[in-house]
Amino acid sequence: MNPARVIYHLARADFLERVRRYSFLIMLGAAAFLGYQVAVGNVTMRLDIYRGEFNSAWVGSMMALLSSFFLGWFGFYLVKGSVARDRETGVGQIMATTPLTRLLYMFGKFASNFSVLLTMNLILAIAGIGIQFLAGESMQLDLAAMFAPFLFITLPMMALVAAVAVLFESIGFLSGGFGNVVYFFMFVFIFPLADNLSKTNPAFEPLGMGLIMQSAGAAASAAFPEYNGGFVLGDPAVGESLGFDLDPASLVFHWSGVDWTPDIILKRFTFFGIAIVFTLLASIFFDRFDPSRRRPRRMKSGASLPTSEPATTPHISSQPVHLTPLNAASNRFSFFNVLLAELKLLLKGQRWWWYAIVIGLFIASMVNTPENVRAFVLPFAWLWPVLIWSGLGSREIRNNAHQMIFSSASPLWRQLPATWLAGFLVTILTGSGVALKLLGAGDGAGMLAWISAAIFIPSLALALGVWSNSHKLFEVLYVALWYLGPMNKVYAVDYLGANSSGNIGFFLPLSIALILVAFVGRARQLQN
Amino acid sequence: MKLAVTNLGKQYRRDLWGLKEFSLEVQPGILGLLGPNGAGKSTFMRMLATITKPTDGNILWNDVDIVKSPDTLRAVLGYLPQDFGVYPNLTAVEFLEYMAAIKGLDSKSTKKRIDELLQVVNLVEAAKRPLGGYSGGMRQRVGIAQALLNDPQLLIVDEPTVGLDPEERVRFRNLLSDLSGERIVILSTHIVSDVEATATHIVLIHKGRLLRESAPEELLRELDGKVWEWTIKSDDLPALKQRYIVSGTIRRSDGVEVRVVSESKPEAEAQNISPNLEDAYLYFIGGVS
Numbered sequence: 001m002n003p004a005r006v007i008y009h010l011a012r013a014d015f016l017e018r019v020r021r022y023s024f025l026i027m028l029g030a031a032a033f034l035g036y037q038v039a040v041g042n043v044t045m046r047l048d049i050y051r052g053e054f055n056s057a058w059v060g061s062m063m064a065l066l067s068s069f070f071l072g073w074f075g076f077y078l079v080k081g082s083v084a085r086d087r088e089t090g091v092g093q094i095m096a097t098t099p100l101t102r103l104l105y106m107f108g109k110f111a112s113n114f115s116v117l118l119t120m121n122l123i124l125a126i127a128g129i130g131i132q133f134l135a136g137e138s139m140q141l142d143l144a145a146m147f148a149p150f151l152f153i154t155l156p157m158m159a160l161v162a163a164v165a166v167l168f169e170s171i172g173f174l175s176g177g178f179g180n181v182v183y184f185f186m187f188v189f190i191f192p193l194a195d196n197l198s199k200t201n202p203a204f205e206p207l208g209m210g211l212i213m214q215s216a217g218a219a220a221s222a223a224f225p226e227y228n229g230g231f232v233l234g235d236p237a238v239g240e241s242l243g244f245d246l247d248p249a250s251l252v253f254h255w256s257g258v259d260w261t262p263d264i265i266l267k268r269f270t271f272f273g274i275a276i277v278f279t280l281l282a283s284i285f286f287d288r289f290d291p292s293r294r295r296p297r298r299m300k301s302g303a304s305l306p307t308s309e310p311a312t313t314p315h316i317s318s319q320p321v322h323l324t325p326l327n328a329a330s331n332r333f334s335f336f337n338v339l340l341a342e343l344k345l346l347l348k349g350q351r352w353w354w355y356a357i358v359i360g361l362f363i364a365s366m367v368n369t370p371e372n373v374r375a376f377v378l379p380f381a382w383l384w385p386v387l388i389w390s391g392l393g394s395r396e397i398r399n400n401a402h403q404m405i406f407s408s409a410s411p412l413w414r415q416l417p418a419t420w421l422a423g424f425l426v427t428i429l430t431g432s433g434v435a436l437k438l439l440g441a442g443d444g445a446g447m448l449a450w451i452s453a454a455i456f457i458p459s460l461a462l463a464l465g466v467w468s469n470s471h472k473l474f475e476v477l478y479v480a481l482w483y484l485g486p487m488n489k490v491y492a493v494d495y496l497g498a499n500s501s502g503n504i505g506f507f508l509p510l511s512i513a514l515i516l517v518a519f520v521g522r523a524r525q526l527q528n
Numbered sequence: 529m530k531l532a533v534t535n536l537g538k539q540y541r542r543d544l545w546g547l548k549e550f551s552l553e554v555q556p557g558i559l560g561l562l563g564p565n566g567a568g569k570s571t572f573m574r575m576l577a578t579i580t581k582p583t584d585g586n587i588l589w590n591d592v593d594i595v596k597s598p599d600t601l602r603a604v605l606g607y608l609p610q611d612f613g614v615y616p617n618l619t620a621v622e623f624l625e626y627m628a629a630i631k632g633l634d635s636k637s638t639k640k641r642i643d644e645l646l647q648v649v650n651l652v653e654a655a656k657r658p659l660g661g662y663s664g665g666m667r668q669r670v671g672i673a674q675a676l677l678n679d680p681q682l683l684i685v686d687e688p689t690v691g692l693d694p695e696e697r698v699r700f701r702n703l704l705s706d707l708s709g710e711r712i713v714i715l716s717t718h719i720v721s722d723v724e725a726t727a728t729h730i731v732l733i734h735k736g737r738l739l740r741e742s743a744p745e746e747l748l749r750e751l752d753g754k755v756w757e758w759t760i761k762s763d764d765l766p767a768l769k770q771r772y773i774v775s776g777t778i779r780r781s782d783g784v785e786v787r788v789v790s791e792s793k794p795e796a797e798a799q800n801i802s803p804n805l806e807d808a809y810l811y812f813i814g815g816v817s
Contacts, residue, residue: 322706323648326637326679331603333632341626349617400613404674407577408630409602415630526598527581 003104010100010108014082015115023470024116027078031120034070035127038063039134047213047220048230050251054135056142057149057257061212063128064149065233067121068157068207075120076161076183077476079113083169083286092289106166106283110275113162121158125150137252145257152260153208156271160206163275163282170282177387180475188483203267209233215258223253338414342422345395346388357384358430365433370441375498378434378450379486382457382496383479385430389457390474392423393465393518397525406526416462416522420515423458449497452504452511456495459514466521529556529681530590531576531712537584538571546571547736550585558708560727560744561716562809568736569716570610573686576714577607589682603632606680608671610687610716616660620651620670623659624677631678638677645673648703650696664691672700676707683713689722701725724805732812740812744805751803751811754791758798759783773814775807789814 018024037043045051045062052058086092095105128146132138164183168174174182190206202210213231220227258264361381365373396402405411428435431454438446457478464474484490486498494500495507531554538546547568561569574580576587578598587594594601614623621642628638646652649669654662659670668691675683685704689697704713704726717723723730723744730747732740740747755775760768761783768774768786772794776787787801788794789811 323644323676323679323703324640326633326641330634330637330641331632331678332634334629334634337629337635337638341629344622345615345618345626348615348622395615399615400611401615403574403577403579403609403612404607404627404671405630407579407602407605407607408627409632410599411602411630414632 006100006104007108007111010105011111011115014109014112017085018079018082018112018116019119023078023468027074027120028123030074031071031123032127034066035063035124035131038066038127039131044232045212046230046232047217048227048232050220050224050227050253052216052219052255053137053252054132055138055140055145055254055256056132057145058216058255059128059132059135060125060146061149061153061216061257062233063124063131064154065207065209065212067124067150068154068209069233071117071120071154072157072161072207073184073187074476075117075158076165076187077180077472079116079162080165080169080179080183081472082109082112083166084175087289096289102283102286102288103280105288106170106279106286109169110162110166110279110282113165114159117158117162118155121150121154148257148260149208149212152258152265152268153211156268156275157206157208159272159275160278163278167278167282167285170284170286172287177390177471177475180472181386181479184476184479184483201267203264204270206271208268211258211264216255219255220253224251333409333414335414335418338418339421339425342415342418343425346391346422346426350388354384361430362433365437368437370437370443370446373434373437374443374446374496375486378431378496379482379498381431381434382427382453383482385426386475386478387471388426389423389461389478390465390471392419392458392461392474393463393467393522394469394471395465397469398471402525412519412522412526416519420458420462420518423461424454427454427457445501446497448504449495449500449502452502452507453496456507456511456514459511459518463514463518463521466518466525529710529712530554530588531682532588532591533576533585534588535585536572536575536582536587538568538575538580539583545583545736547575547582548584550733550736550738552731552738552741554712554714554729556708556710556712557728558704558713558715558726560723560730561714561733562718562720562723562730563733563739564718564813567733569733570686571736572733573607573684573714573716574609576682577605577609577684578602579607579609601682604678604681606675606678606683608675608685608688610690612671614659614662614667614670617658619658620646620655620662620673623670624673627674628677633678641677641679642673645676648676649673650699665693665696668692669696672703681711683707683711685713686716687718688715689717689719697722720806720809730805732809734813747808747812748803748805751789751808753800754789754811755801755803755807756788756790756794756798757785757801758795759785760795773810775810 034043043066045058045065083092086095125147129141132141132146164186168179168183171179173179193205197205198210198213202214205211209231217227217229217231358381361377361384364377365381368377391398396405405415408415431450435447435450438450460478461474464477465471468474481493481495485493486496489499491500492503492506494503496502497504533550533552533554536550537548540546550568550572561572563569571580575582578594578601581595589601592600615626618626624642624645625638628642633641646655649672651666651669651673654666659667662670668688672685672688675685689700692700701722704715707713708726708728715723715727727744730740730742730744731738759780759782765774765777765784765786768788773789774786775789778785787807788798789803789807793800
């Protein structure tokens with residue numbers, strides 16, 4: 001067995017499978033949109049009020065940093081899932097019967113993840129060339145200066161992301177929705193680390209901002225001695241339409257790019273080494289599709305492993321088989337029964353400690369001041385059920401039970417409203433302590449924001465679930481929204497009203513729109 | 529109770545039809561759909577089950593167009609898809625309760641019905657275990673149970689015996705026969721013996737088109753005098769397969785006993801024997817491919 005050939009074919013098949021999926025097209029579209037946003041000046045790179053001339057080095061570095069940031073974040077969610085797919089499709093079990101080792105399998109998956117991210121990067125790099133000519137500040141294309149930041153900044157970061165995705169997939173409790181949330185926080189915590197490393201050892205800062213800041217900052221200081229070290233990536237506030245309304249020439253400096261010394265390159269390529277270590281670790285944790293090494297996800301502790309035991313009694317075929325006919329009165333639809341069943345489905349499989357934390361957050365609501373409850377307890381109370389909400393709308397198709405459910409009577413008007421309502425009830429239940437506190441304190445504005453958020457969250461989950469057929473999109477977007485709004489006081493998206501009045505004038509109509517979008521999506525699925 | 533299909537067609541791509549110009553009228557009883565892989569059986573069943581909309585044609589359930597009013601049929605439909613999943617954290621009872629609520633069964637009937645169904649599909653002992661721990665055959669039986677929850681007037685079962693052991697297969701066939709009296713059962717499979725044992729009517733589908741529609745007896749009658757059996761040397765078998773439809777072989781001490789479908793007597797020593805459905809299937813399908 002030639003290992004390189006095995007890895008190549010594993011990665012190739014996986015790559016082809018992925019690039020033929022809609023999710024890949026959506027990400028390609030997102031990458032193209034990002035390029036467009038840069039081109040029209042809505043996303044840009046600045047050093048305070050100054051910026052570099054749009055030459056190959058500046059545009060290449062800007063695109064590489066944007067790629068490093070956005071693909072470092074969302075790329076993880078795009079590439080994670082290939083092992084799960086092998087598990088679900090049964091291909092994994094077939095592979096497990098071959099001489100393929102865990103190490104080769106994991107390196108194949110790593111290579112495939114990396115290739116997907118590489119393709120995205122390529123699009124942004126090519127977009128960079130267009131942006132340079134569109135800006136028209138420098139018509140001299142320097143391919144080395146344009147692509148070097150991609151090669152030395154973005155690709156090592158992509159290798160890291162590809163390997164972390166493989167590692168998460170090999171560790172049972174990180175392979176699902178919980179891992180998606182964990183990665184978000186990991187990524188967020190890179191920033192303080194990046195800030196420190198930027199000053200001490202910028203080449204080791206994974207996103208690569210430190211290197212650009214240091215090199216471009218030196219050029220800015222030389223041109224503008226009053227420059228005080230600020231750095232902005234993606235600030236739309238000062239975005240003029242590029243090519244039409246350029247910054248005053250007096251604020252533009254010339255920069256010929258980072259001096260890529262062997263030392264910097266070596267340090268950047270260390271991330272490839274880390275990626276290899278992560279992949280090696282993944283191969284240790286990977287269960288090689290052996291169901292006995294893996295407890296089914298979110299299944300309660302007493303659950304048994306898949307069994308081949310047919311659970312039959314001997315000579316069963318000789319027993320008479322007869323079913324009592326149902327009378328017409330038996331077919332009496334009860335919305336309450338469907339709601340109860342949906343609620344059971346949502347909460348089934350949760351462990352005792354999940355409820356313990358809900359109770360803990362309820363008690364925390366009771367013993368804290370209303371201000372603290374809104375600012376701290378509520379955000380955590382309504383982050384905790386994220387993995388429950390994320391199942392709304394997509395669970396039927398993800399579990400391949402949709403053919404049975406969609407062929408039942410009035411699935412659009414019976415099951416879908418019950419699904420939303422069950423999600424709403426879970427939201428109310430987990431936020432009930434906060435509601436009681438706000439009512440007790442007579443905090444009308446807080447209560448209105450609470451109601452608006454309780455409607456918004458399941459609506460967002462349902463709409464994203466129905467349209468994406470996946471739990472991932474909600475997990476990624478909701479946690480990002482939660483981080484920006486309630487936690488970082490971006491008031492426009494503070495849907496909880498943790499530090500504001502909750503912007504209900506925006507979120508309530510949005511919730512209604514999302515519910516409509518969910519219904520349209522489900523109707524579309526039913527009319528396939 | 530009547531199901532009528534007229535000029536039904538499903539186009540997947542510009543040049544690819546899953547089903548085309550398919551017309552059929554179905555009365556109570558068991559209709560067996562037979563055809564090779566990719567013939568269009570599952571496409572047909574998905575359209576009947578209101579999962580997929582046809583590109584052309586009508587499906588009438590008691591004279592109501594179910595493409596326009598799918599809920600008319602859904603209220604009385606039981607459907608077992610060929611490939612389906614279950615919610616792994618729910619037990620069989622919980623999953624069936626969930627499906628019963630969605631199908632609109634009242635609480636009292638639900639409990640009684642589920643108890644009975646679990647006995648019928650022989651899952652009483654495993655009823656309280658999460659479905660994630662079930663074997664393939666056990667899941668298949670849960671699928672069968674959910675299809676029967678609402679005592680459907682139209683029961684559509686796509687490859688229902690896949691994964692079942694021989695005893696369970698026989699049990700399921702008996703169940704189908706028991707159920708078929710006052711309802712329409714549509715059974716799709718390429719296990720010919722399942723159809724042979726249960727079907728009151730047979731439809732042969734090939735390359736998306738209706739090839740043959742008749743009672744099993746009629747189908748067999750057409751093959752009277754066309755099935756032959758004799759013993760040949762092992763070495764002669766490959767050449768024989770090139771010339772005739774060989775529907776069976778059995779190793780004997782003096783060679784290989786072959787079963788051949790042929791319009792005329794293939795060899796002097798060949799004996800004419802009674803045809804079975806497998807002979808008929810190979811004869812009709814083989815005759816057009």
